[in-house]
Structures are given as structure tokens and as C-alpha cells.
Amino acid sequence: MTGRKPPKVSFRWWVDRQISEAKDRGEFDDLPGTGKPLPPPTGNDAATDWVLRRVRAEGHDTAVLLPPALALRREVQDLPGKLAGERTERRVRELVEDLNERIRQAYLNHLSGPPLTVAMVDVEETLEDWRRSRATP
Template sequence: MTERKPLATSFESWVEAQIRAAQSQGAFDNLPGAGQPLANLGDEHDPLWWVKQLIRREQISMLPPALELQRRVEKQLAAIEKMADEAAVRREIAALNADIAKVNATVVEGPSTRLGVLDEDQIVAGRRSRRRR
């Protein structure tokens, strides 16, 4: 705990003296972000800035379940192209089909899904032909 401010000293000079002492001891050397610009310094004030940062940091999805599933299916189909093992591709498609069936059967909020069950054989055959090229 720091010492109490002497009565005869002004608050400003007392704080400045503590800062100078800390600087001379190297307390401010090698701090993370030193020399970097402050994030969002020039941005206009947004009252929901903390919510947006939380959503970005925690990767929270705000989409209705049907749209979230469509987004996930698109990402997984792109990832399937890079998979080496055909059995893993079939397992991934089976998992996606289970999720599609579940969302199609239960979603009551947001837009309805436009996704039907994926044709596993068609996806695998298309993947095979693209890999041969």
C-alpha cells in the first residue's frame, strides 16, 4: 500500500512524484501494447460498443437457428473438400444431416430452413471428381 499523501503537498504533485519514481524504477517498461495506437480511438461513440466486442471476442452467434445451420453447412461443405479421408467425409455429412433433420423438425423461431438432407453419395462423388483434376 502506498503511503498517505502529506497534508502540505498538493494532490497533483504527489501523484506526479509517484509516477516519476515508478518510471525511474522501470515499472512502465515493456508493457503490452506499448507504442501501439489505441484501438477504436477515431471511431464515433457507440453506446453498445461493449456488446459488439463481447460478441466478437466470444464468437457469439446472433442468427436464428435455421440461418446458423445454413452457415454451418456452407462452412463444413467447404472444409469437406480439404479432408483426405472419405470415411471422415461421410461421418461429417451424416452429422450435418442429423443437425438438418433436427432443425427442420423443431425450429419455431425465425425463418424456416430451406435445407434438405444432403445426398452423401453425390457429395462424395463430386469431391472425388474435383480431386482428380
């Protein structure tokens, strides 16, 4: 393999050329794992995997690692499960209103990261769903 990319040649072309030449020389033949399926992708690199394992091992919620827009979306998604353990309507209302206030503040503060696409949660509709879930045996 050449040490440097020649001038006036695209990086992509140069890399593809190096790979092609290595294939022609047989440098990819008989590699460990040849013919076996790849492990399922985790979508994470080694450092991210380490952080996730560490956070979980210490009993923390991994949602704290999400960008604010994604954390709010996840919180809305997980809301029914969180409310299922609540005993009073007053507490359910407080939790939903608190979440709505944080969503409102997120829109006002123009968070960095992925775009914020979370809608406010309808308090009365959520309360009705909570009541129905408690009435069902």
C-alpha cells in the same frame, strides 16, 4: 421541442413535425460531417459489434451467434471448404450424415427464429464432388 406528444396526434406526424421545425430553425446546419458520405453500414449496433470483436479475439467461430436455421444454412454453404481438408471418404460421409441428422432434428423440433429452409445434403453427390476435387491437381 415540446415535452410530450399531444393527444389524438399520431406519433409519426408529431416526430416529423418536430424535425421540420428544427430544420426551419437551422438546428441541422453546419453539423460535423455535413456533405461527406456516410460510413458503410455494418448492419450491427455497438453491442453486436463488441460481441463479434470479442468472440473473434478469443478465437471462436462467430457462427455460434446465428439463430439455428441460419447456422445450418451457413454450415451447408461452408461444407465444401470443410470437406476439402478431409482425407478419407469415410470421414466425409460421417460429416455429411451428421449434418443431415442435425437438419432432420431441426425440422422435427420446429426451431424458433427465421424459417428453416435448408435441404438435406445428398451424401453420394457430395462424395463425388469431394473425389473430383481431390483428383484435380
